[in-house]
Amino acid sequence: xxxxxxxxxxxxxxxxxxxxxxxxxxxxxxxxxxxxxxxxxxxxxxxxxxxxxxxxxxxxxxxxxxxxxxxxxxxxxxxxxxxxxxxxxxxxxxxxxxxxxxxxxxxxxxxxxxxxxxxxxxxxxxxxxxxxxxxxxxxxxxxxxxxxxxxxxxxxxxxxxxxxxxxxxxxxxxxxxxxxxxxxxxxxxxxxxxxxxxxxxxxxxxxxxxxxxxxxxxxxxxxxxxxxxxxxxxxxxxxxxxxxxxxxxxxxxxxxxxxxxxxxxxxxxxxxxxxxxxxxxxxxxxxxxxxxxx
Ligand SMILES: [Zn+2]
Numbered sequence: 001x002x003x004x005x006x007x008x009x010x011x012x013x014x015x016x017x018x019x020x021x022x023x024x025x026x027x028x029x030x031x032x033x034x035x036x037x038x039x040x041x042x043x044x045x046x047x048x049x050x051x052x053x054x055x056x057x058x059x060x061x062x063x064x065x066x067x068x069x070x071x072x073x074x075x076x077x078x079x080x081x082x083x084x085x086x087x088x089x090x091x092x093x094x095x096x097x098x099x100x101x102x103x104x105x106x107x108x109x110x111x112x113x114x115x116x117x118x119x120x121x122x123x124x125x126x127x128x129x130x131x132x133x134x135x136x137x138x139x140x141x142x143x144x145x146x147x148x149x150x151x152x153x154x155x156x157x158x159x160x161x162x163x164x165x166x167x168x169x170x171x172x173x174x175x176x177x178x179x180x181x182x183x184x185x186x187x188x189x190x191x192x193x194x195x196x197x198x199x200x201x202x203x204x205x206x207x208x209x210x211x212x213x214x215x216x217x218x219x220x221x222x223x224x225x226x227x228x229x230x231x232x233x234x235x236x237x238x239x240x241x242x243x244x245x246x247x248x249x250x251x252x253x254x255x256x257x258x259x260x261x262x263x264x265x266x267x268x269x270x271x272x273x274x275x276x277x278x279x280x281x282x283x284x285x286x287x288x289x290x291x292x293x294x
Pocket of ligand 1: 019020021022023024026028045046047048
């Protein structure tokens with residue numbers, strides 16, 4: 001698979017192999033010969049005089065092709081921009097991932113190794129918490145010069161797997177990795193996306209208020225007095241509109257004074273869901289007085 005993807009390139013042919021005899025660890029000379037029109041290889045042990053057939057693959061030396069690995073991750077993360085070589089032979093930038101990692105797009109980087117002068121690599125990474133640096137070796141130093149948390153650095157072997165004979169990313173692990181990290185600000189949305197999210201929140205809040213108001217009217221008609229149905233929660237709202245709770249929280253701005261809210265309409269609806277009087281006022285305005293609805 002590595003060879004097929006061009007990640008490993010055959011660079012040399014060995015003329016000796018590790019001997020499998022029990023005498024000692026040593027190399028056995030390989031002889032090439034023809035049999036039935038095919039090239040065969042035999043390894044001869046100088047200590048025991050024994051011989052064994054050797055497959056051609058055992059004789060080929062491979063070199064790791066970092067540029068090909070960068071291309072592979074570029075395609076797996078569905079990065080939009082072209083692969084860019086930042087430091088020749090050492091650091092590649094795959095650009096922003098089209099595949100979200102723990103709920104957000106990230107800048108993906110690849111380096112074959114991080115042991116020699118890792119600060120050269122770190123200095124080229126953006127000063128944010130979102131980049132993901134993939135390292136070709138699982139042995140990288142956890143250098144104190146690393147300005148980022150170590151869990152933003154992953155080794156190839158932990159995230160790459162084979163599924164149905166194809167390369168795949170271990171998304172579950174990647175997700176866990178990013179979620180275990182320090183708290184991040186929710187990813188900023190474009191102005192249009194924010195308007196869409198606010199619109200979805202408005203609709204969900206309106207529907208919830210209607211349920212609360214119907215419940216209130218129903219209980220009142222049964223002589224149960226004025227009762228407020230459980231107020232809406234941020235978790236419920238987030239799940240309802242398919243956004244993260246931090247995103248919902250950021251738009252609600254519950255810690256900001258009402259006058260300073262960027263989206264006062266959703267804040268007013270949120271407040272109404274948590275206050276019987278405000279809820280009744282909202283209900284009367286939208287669905288008529290309780291006498292008409294009851
Ligand atoms: Zn031997």
